[in-house]
Amino acid sequence: MKNVITLFALIFVAVTAPAQDRWLRGTVTDSLGNPLPFGSIYINNTSRGTSANEKGFYQLKLNTSANQVVFKFIGYNPVLVTIPPGKADTSVHVQLSQTVYQLDHVTVTGKKSNTANRIMRMVIDNRIRHLEEIRNYVADVYIKGMQKLTRAPKRFLGQDVTHVLQLDSNGHGIIYLSESESKLHFQAPNNYREVMLASRVSGKNSSFSFHKAEDLMVNFYQNLIQFDSLAIRGFISPLADYAFAYYRYKLLGQITENGETISKIAVIPRRAHDPVFRGEIYIAEHDWRLYAVNLYLTKKNNINLADTIRFSQQYLPASDNIWMPSSLQLSFKGKVLGFSYEGYFVGIFNNYKINEPQPGTKFSGEILKISKNAIKKSESYWEDKRPIPLTKEEIRDYRQKDSIEHIRTLPRYRDSIMDVENRLTLAKAALFGYTWKNTLTGRSLRFAPVLPSLFYNTVEGFGFQYDVRFKKEYNLKNSIEVTPQLRYGFSNKHLNPLVEGRYYYDPVNKGFLSLRAGSEVLDLTNLRSSTSVTNSLNTLIYETNWRKFYEQSLLSFSASYETNPGLFLMGGLEYSRRRWLNNTSNFRLIDHPGKSFTSNNPFYPDDNTIPLFANHTAFIFSAELDYAPAARYITRPEGRFYEPFKYPRFLVNYKKGINDLFNSDVGFDFASLEVYQNDLKLGLLGRASYTFKTGKFFNAASIYYPDYYHYRGNNSLIFESSLRNFHYLDIYRFSTRGQFFEAHYEQNFGGFITNKLPLIRRLKLEEIVGGAYLDQSSQKNYAEVFFGLQRLIFRVDYAVAFSYGVKVYHGFKLSYRLK
Template sequence: MKKYLLLALLSIFVVAFSASAQQYILSGHVVDQRGAPVSFVSIYIRNTTYGTTSNMQGVYKFSLGAGEYDVIYRYVGYKEQIDHIIITDHDVLHNVQMADEVFQLKKVNIVGKHNRDTAASVIMRKVIAKRKYYLNEVNSYSAAVYVKGMQKLIKAPKKLLDNGVSRVLDLDSNGHGILYQSESISNYNYQRPGKVKEITISSREAGISPTFSYNKASDLQVNFYQNVFTVDGLSSHAFISPVAHNAFSYYRYYLEGATIENGRTIDKIRVSGRGDGEYSFTGYIYIVEGDWRIYSVDLQLTNKVNRLNLVDTMNISQQYVPVQDNIWMPASIQYHYLGDVLGFKFEGYYIGVYNNYKFNVAFPPGYFNGEILRLDTSAHSKDAGYWFKNRPIPLTAEETRDYQKKDSILRLQKTKPYIDSLQKSKNRVLILPYLVFGFTKTDRQSKDSLYVYPFNQTLFYNTVEGLGLNLKARLSHTSEDFKTIGIVPNLRYGFADKLLSANIHSYYFYDPFHEGHLFANFGTDILDLNNVGTRSLYFNTLSTLLSNNNYVKYYRSEFGDVGYMHELANGIIFRGSLGYANRTQLFNNSYAHIFTSKTRHYTSNNPLAPDSVPANDRSILFPQNQALTINTSLKFTFDQQYITRPTGKIYLPSKYPTLTVNYRKAIPGVFGSDADYDFVSADVSQSKIRVGLMGYSSFKLQAGDFLNNKALYFMDYNHFLGNQGTTFDPTYVGSFHFLPFYQFSANSYYLEAHYQHNFAGSILNNIGFLRRLKLEEIIGANYLTERNNKDYREFYVGLQRFIFRVDYGVSYTGNKKYIQGIRIFYGIR
């Protein structure tokens, strides 16, 4: 009898346990008082860290166990609503109608000629006083974050819809359609101060990727307690938070009223910018009175006022909720944007939902090792069933149809006939792209590829080789574990000097997670005497034939070298190589031109010969020599952060300078080596150091010396990245505007310094008719001193818009003005 009783009790326990473990769906539709759906309402269980958000049509869903719940519904513009819901043994449908927020006006004192709202000012001063406390309130936490993005076209020019654009973009007859969808689920981990690690468990994308995206949890870490607010890709400058320590210099505040929500008094503050308002938001910020913390924000940036890129308006909405012991954290964050490009009007959003907060997490030692994001190897393999079960925001009917359509297209694209057709189309040679960008051919799996270098690097002219052909291609193979091996064969022939050069460069990328490279090169080539680069074959051909400026000077090398590179530890990369070369001086052999110049003649191929010598000068710059050389370098990137993907590691810019130490030694007497020297150098550099609202700075400092220069030839000197001619390349902060390519090359100690600041429009923005151009103002200076050339200096100012830039500068050698003029850049190097 006891046996049967125990079995009965056990059965009852199992049934009860199973019932309690069973998950049911709480779902519903959220509308306003007029019956219109309310999008992106924050919905969460009271006294928990579990929540969700309604979709664009106001539909929401929860997975909950049996029990009683107080469910809170909250969104800016509506009164917070708390509903008591009981889950028993079935799914529950619970629709919600939200009431408009009603804020009772307080007594407001208007004083001064600027109509300052003193009540709002008093409130905001108290909020700002507690800014640092709330900024540093949480030492560590982890959370599950769901990020959803969508972009759709809402209007398109009718003339373009008939030209295949509608089919390519998958639009309906009215020019409407979803262009892009993405969603991801991540574990987000944070430890003060500023240590982050995000692990993406699942990720999905469909459609044409937009120019900017925020589809990671770290992209949506919006914290208005920070003084400065930045949105990557949206603007070249930052914005001031309405609760920044100096916010009163940028904002005016107006108290719209107060209301009672769940026993708390919530003040509604309208914010607007002072002056032109470029660095400030407009909109509303809601404050918990007494605690003086942010309750929610509803803020806006506009292209007209804030000079945005790509979009016309950007709305930012954020909801804070109490999750533990009076700690408030974001329940959701939303970016919603509108834009118009050439008549194509679009809108989109990114929304992040935060769940399952855990505070004061004891992360293991070394957990925050610089890896800020890791994409799980199976993140992209999740099927539709997984997403249906795990996404907290249900798809709208339109989004569901779009996913289904694009999934069907994706299945079609994986069939053999489609892949063969696509491969044939991709591997076609198109003349215009080939001229500038080259030609790429890949196999079906994109594991093997052939790249043929563009025509503008194939046919060339210079005064040493005359008209020449430079035939160059790259063949590569990538294995299943993403290791890559490649070779670059090169044939070069000059019709004037009748020299054929043939060489092969090869590489093996054996460790994509630690920058593991092996390389080996051998053959003959015609090389630039300045080994850090002067002008490309294309630009040197143009300057030579069009203006009789044969800037680049060449020599011939028969060489062989092997090398190795690897990351020794996070932020420390070692590179070493051993090379042997037989170097021979070359002379001019051809003097062709397109336009005859009576004032300018070709110069000698000896860069140190006076300009007065004839172009056929045969003066000796160096005798034929051999060199066996060891090159080593160590690069230190402090606080190196990176992203780990299944294909390898992606390094991110550091907020600290990078230090590189180099050592180069020529070993005499081995294999007939003539060169004998020891060279050391060190450089410190950093790019895009943000300077508040005034843009960003970049700098580089480098110093070096030859500890031993017993046998040193011109190509062994330390050369600098100079510039001659009107065009220049500003993408590297260590370059000069006017420095000759060869005359300042150093054979002893040297020091060079570079500084540049981009004001990001903060000056020209004050000039009305220039404001709409969104120009960025640039100033900079370059300095070089070495034993033979003391105190070379350059100063310049410039204007930039996207890839286009124009600079005007002046240079000095010692106390004398050297060169001044204009330099331009338009994206081609």
């Protein structure tokens, strides 16, 4: 084996090990003694191995017989160490020399790119074979994740950052440290099932790790690689069928290992700002497969959440010419709002069983299940099972935070700790809300922020709507919430108290019961918040009171349950007495000549004496079925959490107004069907969301305006954006008691165009294109098209509206999205 050194190690007795296994420990460094972080260490001719930590320390459990152990690091010569038989722990420190990749048989002038292209064409030609040769596999997986701040401001939003995040005086410190142990099952083409058997989070004895093995399995044999949180668009693999349109390749050199030629190839983007990777890949030419990967993304690739993300992969022969990743590392660093951070996730995949029967394994939508006993593993368990040694910093973090967590449970410290954590600040009270918690009893009180609770409209004048939520947690499966709310209008002097109680009896299956009683003020469409900041500003500054309101006293009951994964059922009964309201306030900050407020009846804007509807009583039954086919989800002890849905969802809604029962004045039957999908992945073209909805009142014998079907219209320049919003459709005029069809489509191109423009790309703008359509008795063939630019939660659109093919409105609209 060329460039492989065989060593007979010096053996040091450390601790007598059990009869059937022992530890091999040591360091992996370069020829100058510098640590090689996350190097691979594995037993020769097996898929059992480990990785060094970020300081180069490693540990690997061996049996008592003789073992041959290989030490590897990308770009360095591997070393083979023979460990004699024995029962004692062994210490081996290995130095790796940097690989000298030869170009002896390649003409230096003008030929290296040609050779690299030839190699990459062969790899791309064999891409599908390597992608499809794995029908299924099972593996043991260990994952460690660490995130730390390398710089932080002293205070942020009024909070002492050093104290809250437990940092040192320089603003350094680990903010997340976790490790887990899982069994991972895979079935082609893309079915995963992982069972997390053990989990540990520093300073959080009752918390579970949030990572999963599937996230680390970045498969560069796929044409396009998508990351849900990193970018709207996908990233093109250097092995993609069309890779030559996006990459140039350069041969950096070749070595021979086990009689096989390994080529080191530089991956160079043709255009710096395309959704592409940079770095090096290592190709084994025997069967044109990946040998190792060292690629990265930068801010030039329009990624979110980080400045640089690096992917390192080491492959090992796992079964009959099938090579699998044994060590996967994802590392990152970035800066945001004065914070500098870095971190990594490293996964060790052991004991592969490939293309073998998996009896008892059922691949369903459950991609990860976390055992409720996963967090109950002792420190000795982790010391025995952990394949990657902790660094001194990580050991210190575990000890300090776990000690603090233990102290928090001691009665003599609990009160003082809660006093500190429950400290009220002006920023919390005014802007963000304040939460008081008693960790001993499981009780908490959530006080709404004061400023967002204030509002102004022409019906109530200045007012406030304030709520406090009380919550009692009994265990992971049961909790109760009681939320009293008080609303008062200073102009009409109406006081509206409301209370809601909600009992969660089965969080895994979204099971809860809810009871509401009291009175409230609602928008006429029942679709929008009646304390909208946008409406208050429009009314006070622009003398435009678009929003209209009514008041109701009510008693309602509702229930929800998920009968099967992806099948959600809801039902409810509501008894209410509804009252029409008139304008009572004419105040505005700016008086615009020629403008005046309109009445609270959108159909008679100049007459404040004509009510839109008579006061009436309503008794209404409602039911809803929401079905998400092939839903993928994670099951944790505290609930079921869904991944983005891959297929369209179906929503069926039914409402019945029951006439004469409890003196109810309403009598109608309404049903609707909606097909919708959010964030459909379109590869390089970003993501799209759409909805198609149709509905009909089969009986409208006695129906009042609040029970009409309402659309999300808009009359203002600034509004809260939503997929189901129209840009120009009047809010109230086209609500219907008949039949309707509406459709909405929106596509986010994620910088497909703007990232190609030299100055604009720095703004990280995302292009939004979409449209909407409505057909009903009073507004047939109404359509909108729009183009917009979005940054974070803010967006500017240019929209055009058509009715019967004739342009009726056009102009710019400003919007924001809070969820």
